[in-house]
Amino acid sequence: MIGLMKEWVRPRRRAGKQKPSNPPLDRIFLANQFLQGQGIEIGALHNPLPLSDKASVLYVDRLPVDDLRRQYPELNEFPLVDVDLLDDGEKLHKVDSGSQNFVIANHFLEHCEDPIGTLKHFFRVLKPDGIAYLAVPDKRFTFDRHRRETTLGHLFCDHEHGPQSSRRQHLEEWVWLVNQAKDDEDARRQIEHLEAIRYSIHYHVWTQASWLEFLLAMRPLVGFEIETFVQSGHEMISILRRHEAS
Numbered sequence: 083m084i085g086l087m088k089e090w091v092r093p094r095r096r097a098g099k100q101k102p103s104n105p106p107l108d109r110i111f112l113a114n115q116f117l118q119g120q121g122i123e124i125g126a127l128h129n130p131l132p133l134s135d136k137a138s139v140l141y142v143d144r145l146p147v148d149d150l151r152r153q154y155p156e157l158n159e160f161p162l163v164d165v166d167l168l169d170d171g172e173k174l175h176k177v178d179s180g181s182q183n184f185v186i187a188n189h190f191l192e193h194c195e196d197p198i199g200t201l202k203h204f205f206r207v208l209k210p211d212g213i214a215y216l217a218v219p220d221k222r223f224t225f226d227r228h229r230r231e232t233t234l235g236h237l238f239c240d241h242e243h244g245p246q247s248s249r250r251q252h253l254e255e256w257v258w259l260v261n262q263a264k265d266d267e268d269a270r271r272q273i274e275h276l277e278a279i280r281y282s283i284h285y286h287v288w289t290q291a292s293w294l295e296f297l298l299a300m301r302p303l304v305g306f307e308i309e310t311f312v313q314s315g316h317e318m319i320s321i322l323r324r325h326e327a328s
Contacts (some may be wrong), residue, residue, distance in 0.1 A: 107312040109188070109217065109319060113137075116213050116309065116321050119183030124171035125190045128160035131215070139186070140166040142174070153279065172200045177207045184208070188217040189317070193282040195245035198237055198300065205304050205324050214306065214322040221287040223316035228259045232286040234299055245285070256283045293318050 110132050118136035126141050127150065133139060143165045145153060150162060169176045171187070172194050185204045194200045204214050221227055240248055253273045260283075263269035276283065288296065290313055297308060297320060310321035 107310065107319070108314050112310060112312075112319060112321060113215065117184045117186070117215060121182050121184030121186065121213075122167070122174075122177065122207075123186035123188075125187065125193070126163045127154070128157050128162050129188070130163050131186050131188060137184070142167045142169050142171055142177075144168070144170055153281065172196065172203065174203045174207050179206050180209050182207050182209060182212060184213040184215060186215045188215075189219060191216060192218050192284045192286050192288070195249065195285050196240050197286060197296075198241035198303075201300055201304050205306060208324045210324060210326040212324045213309075214320075214324070216320045216322065217314075217317045218288060218293060218320075219284075219317050220289055220293075220313065222289055225260050226284055226287045229255055229284075229287050231289055231292045233292075234296060237286070237296065249285075252283065252285045253277070260284075288318070290318055293320075297322070 113131050114134045117131075117133060120138050120140075122140050122142050123130060124142045126143075130139075130141065141163045143150065146165055146168065147162050150165075151158060167176060171190060185208060187204065191197045191200060201214075205212075208214065219226070221229060221231065236248070250273075253276055254269065257263045257269045257272040257276075261272055263272055275281075294311060297311070300306075301308065305325040306322040307325065308320065309323050310319065312319050
């Protein structure tokens with residue numbers, strides 16, 4: 083699953099003799115522009131964000147490396163980052179409030195059952211003026227393309243009432259539209275297996291328009307400004323800065 087989404091795409095420069103264009107707004111360029119000081123990256127696995135020497139990072143994940151390899155056998159051929167801090171990336175219980183210059187979460191929020199609550203915790207641990215560096219896939223260009231976009235109403239419902247009531251719905255949609263279950267019995271077995279191993283599916287999916295709608299709704303609620311919003315290949319990269327007084 084993750085292997086299908088491990089690459090990100092830079093815009094191609096047109097052939098011919100032309101003046102150099104501005105640097106592409108891709109992951110590395112934006113990291114160099116916005117990330118410095120001490121921060122954390124959540125769920126980096128085999129694809130950590132390259133950082134400049136102005137930034138240092140601790141890697142956060144819910145499982146140690148050996149367990150992550152069992153969870154994601156499709157990554158066996160890739161080196162995984164050493165996990166510095168075992169923690170729930172959605173809640174960051176072990177990270178002090180106002181302690182981080184930046185939080186990196188690339189292809190993580192779609193795995194969260196409560197993205198609104200997760201964003202609130204990201205900004206809780208950030209210092210004033212700190213940066214949340216986020217990338218999420220555009221469902222139109224991934225294996226999620228047949229799934230329905232997550233609505234704001236659904237996200238608020240999950241946040242206010244807990245995601246338990248919609249978990250089964252997400253799992254059913256996943257096994258039918260992504261895993262392409264053969265029949266009801268196959269779907270049932272797949273769901274039981276996913277629940278047994280606590281597999282982190284894509285609970286929520288967005289397009290460019292619905293992701294921007296989500297960020298604009300969260301902006302006054304959580305307390306940030308949108309520094310950058312860019313489509314880069316199959317993903318949307320968003321740079322969010324915490325309000326100084328939030």
